[in-house]
Amino acid sequence: MKKVTVTTLYKKKREKEKITAMTAYDFPFATLMDESGVDIILVGDSLGMVIQGGHSTLHVTMDEMIYHTRIVARACKRTMVVGDMPFMAYQTSVEDAVRNAGRFLKETDASAVKLEGGASVCEVISAISSAGIPVQAHIGLTPQSVHQMGGFKVQRDEERLMADALAVQAAGAFSVVLEGIPSGIAKAITEALTIPTIGIGAGPHCDGQILVMHDMLGINSGHVPKFVKKYAQLGEEARKGIKAFIGEVKDGDFPAPEHCYDKESGLPQRFNPRSSGQITAAFFLNVCIYFLPEP
Ligand code: KIV
Numbered sequence: 664m665k666k667v668t669v670t671t672l673y674k675k676k677r678e679k680e681k682i683t684a685m686t687a688y689d690f691p692f693a694t695l696m697d698e699s700g701v702d703i704i705l706v707g708d709s710l711g712m713v714i715q716g717g718h719s720t721l722h723v724t725m726d727e728m729i730y731h732t733r734i735v736a737r738a739c740k741r742t743m744v745v746g747d748m749p750f751m752a753y754q755t756s757v758e759d760a761v762r763n764a765g766r767f768l769k770e771t772d773a774s775a776v777k778l779e780g781g782a783s784v785c786e787v788i789s790a791i792s793s794a795g796i797p798v799q800a801h802i803g804l805t806p807q808s809v810h811q812m813g814g815f816k817v818q819r820d821e822e823r824l825m826a827d828a829l830a831v832q833a834a835g836a837f838s839v840v841l842e843g844i845p846s847g848i849a850k851a852i853t854e855a856l857t858i859p860t861i862g863i864g865a866g867p868h869c870d871g872q873i874l875v876m877h878d879m880l881g882i883n884s885g886h887v888p889k890f891v892k893k894y895a896q897l898g899e900e901a902r903k904g905i906k907a908f909i910g911e912v913k914d915g916d917f918p919a920p921e922h923c924y925d926k927e928s929g930l931p932q933r934f935n936p937r938s939s940g941q942i943t944a945a946f947f948l949n950v951c952i953y954f955l956p957e958p
Contacts, residue, residue, distance in 0.1 A: 682871025781827020792835035804843025
């Protein structure tokens, strides 16, 4: 299976084929996304909020990002994996930035990194990409600057946004995330750039779209931004399953005989036609045991 690369993404932009991207933080969901054909998985520092339960992304560390990126990348045969540079991993010096970006490629199977900022981080983007590491930029609403922006606010300064977009492209970014900006501005930027734009809360004209997995699969019970569409209600399903388990344990309905091991054979105690979906060796043995006379 051919891995998605920066070349694949450039081709998609040229041919006006939309790019799909999602965040993921663990092996099972990354496997589902890879098998479903998502082009890019961003192991976002949003994990500080959706996985760790924080109010912002600021406390996430490099080691935490490496851990999550490693287990996501292990699942991806086709999907491109991008590791997100956390707060203070690239702001302190260009040397720190290159070293930390390098960790994503040396210690995980990610093939690119993302960092936040426009013109102000161009020196860093240029140094990292000169080291052979593809960099995805991220402009507009940049959550690591939440205190500077005075909250998670839509960004509307078109002149500045366009200047940032052109600057990150010139510095060598292979793509740019446009977050929380009006659709018309995102359209103008997408038309002005030769690198793909990936939108989140930036309207339909971007070259691709990304959503945070917990928001779009309905795992979060808290606030979900207006731009999110919920494609599933996994939180509700999980809640139902958890409540059913609690009820059955309390009522003594779980475990039933088919969930218990037989002392002699070590096999499940009785063949239960309700729970059998596949014919396996264990299934076959169970059927034989079921019809054997009791000793
Ligand atoms: O950290 C993240 O998940 C992100 C996306 C919202 C683009 O930066």
